Amino acid sequence: MDVLKKVPVREQDPKVRATNFEEVCLGYNEEEAKEEASRCIQCKNPKCVAGCPVSINIPGFIKEVENGNHEEAAKIIAESSALPAVCGRVCPQESQCEGRCIRGIKGEPISIGKLERFVADWSREHGFVPAAPEKTNGKKVAVIGSGPSGLTCAGDLAKLGYEVTIFEALHEAGGVLTYGIPEFRLPKEGVVQPEIDNVRKLGVKIETNVIVGKSVTIDELLDEEGFQAVFIGSGAGLPMFMGIPGENANGVFSANEYLTRSNLMKAFRSDYDTPIVAGQKVAVVGGGNVAMDAARTALRLGAEVHVVYRRSEAELPARVEEVHHAKEEGIIFDLLTNPIEILTDEKGWVNGMKCVRMELGEPDASGRRRPVEVEGSEFVIDVDTVIMSLGTSPNPLISNTTKGLDINKRKCIIAEESTGQTSKEGVYAGGDAVTGAATVILAMEAGRAGARGIHEYLSAKE
């Protein structure tokens, strides 16, 4: 065994996986996990823990894996995280825990994410469920949104004895974990649902199909429905568009809508008749992780897929691993290319996308080189479907319908980082609704902070 290298993880072959929605990464088995765990040098002052937004005792759980005590490992992780099987799969570990690992200085860091995933999968397969509180304290808290921030806040409050109800606008719980991230990176029935069920087992109620701001307002929850505090974890689900001609054509989707149709409306299953326009030639505009997910989904639905991005490969905001997987599967990257018009046929359907070539100029405020149009470089890409993946912002419904709730210029709710306290008494917020589109683990950290804030507030009131 080469201690400088990670134990390799098995993956589906790119040619095979490009035609199915099965998980790409197959994870470690017990033997591989034990071997990888034995590479951890158990630092006295573990930098990986400082790199984890929810401060999991990483060396602690890895030691238990090395010793074969998987249930103990699961208990250690459960102290800090309600969604380990999710985080083990989708966290950007390279810039967090693994990015700080001492082993990474001379060789490859410990595969912390894959070990977390192994423990979480082992617990699920062996029926390990985190302990629920023995009795409640009779205080009711409402949580808006069942994404990672809402689930984490609800789980932490339930462990403290609160009676928590999550109100979710969609018909299924999980937020982006359920409607956004594709099945081939994060299986829903096998991985996401069991972790949501574990939160339910702590005593949390989840009411779906309730749009707060329409079905009921925050003021009504507090004044009429008997809730003593509210946590807003409503995410940032409102897509942005370019504002170019033809964007209203049939066959133009936001990445969120496209992925929702695939995930939640099960367009990826042949036994479902979901309208998704499984185009023959699809352009995905944008270069972030969401663009990679949309592109890889369209590929699996049978299309030739172009990612159209106005800067060069070095500036692609998506994780290197995602770009690598997309290329392996056959996605075509049209870099330094910017759309200026979506062309349509006589029936209003997409019939090509007019683009210009770009070159990189001086760095802009973000430090990245500014793309500048090359004069006279217009050309048409032959596509019949366009997916816009240009970022999202929070939906203003909640802020528009709640008295005294302050938001900033980007429509994000203003909340204190350490407690989630907003401008309105008894109302806390966290996750993408506060930061704008970010990551699962940062949303979970905010959910934990919100639970602490609400507990302090309600304890002080007593």
Ligand SMILES: Cc1cc2nc3c(=O)[nH]c(=O)nc-3n(C[C@H](O)[C@H](O)[C@H](O)COP(=O)(O)OP(=O)(O)OC[C@H]3O[C@@H](n4cnc5c(N)ncnc54)[C@H](O)[C@@H]3O)c2cc1C
């Ligand atoms: C396609 C895609 C892929 C991603 N991939 C990754 C990844 O690999 N790794 C990573 O770390 N992050 C990833 N992210 C980002 C990550 O998923 C989000 O940062 C995270 O889910 C935010 O959590 P949240 O709880 O704040 O909000 P969300 O997950 O957005 O959940 C908010 C929930 O609130 C509900 N809601 C909204 N308004 C209301 C209302 N008025 N009433 C009731 N309910 C409401 C929504 O329906 C939703 O279910 C990805 C995002 C997308 C879109």
